[in-house]
Amino acid sequence: MKWMLVAIMAMVYNGDERDIYIWQQPAFDSASQCREWVQANNYDIWRHLRKEFPGDTVDRLLCMDETRLRQFIQTTQGEREI
Numbered sequence: 001m002k003w004m005l006v007a008i009m010a011m012v013y014n015g016d017e018r019d020i021y022i023w024q025q026p027a028f029d030s031a032s033q034c035r036e037w038v039q040a041n042n043y044d045i046w047r048h049l050r051k052e053f054p055g056d057t058v059d060r061l062l063c064m065d066e067t068r069l070r071q072f073i074q075t076t077q078g079e080r081e082i
Helices: 031-040 042-052 066-081
Strands: 003-009 020-028 058-065
Touching (some): 020 031, 042 058, 058 066
């Protein structure tokens, strides 16, 4: 199972929506590998997110396995359709 890094941004708009960013590359073989990559690349991650979402800040970074990530996406997409 692959793990991916997900950033959830802090700014809320349209009542309850937030931007998210999913790194598809690199993908990791474990949560610990993901966390180690985050620690080693912290500055580059924050700089990239500032460029992608100017004026917003990061609420949290999560390492998620593919199954949990799919569930997260389905849940958030379903909520937006309501």
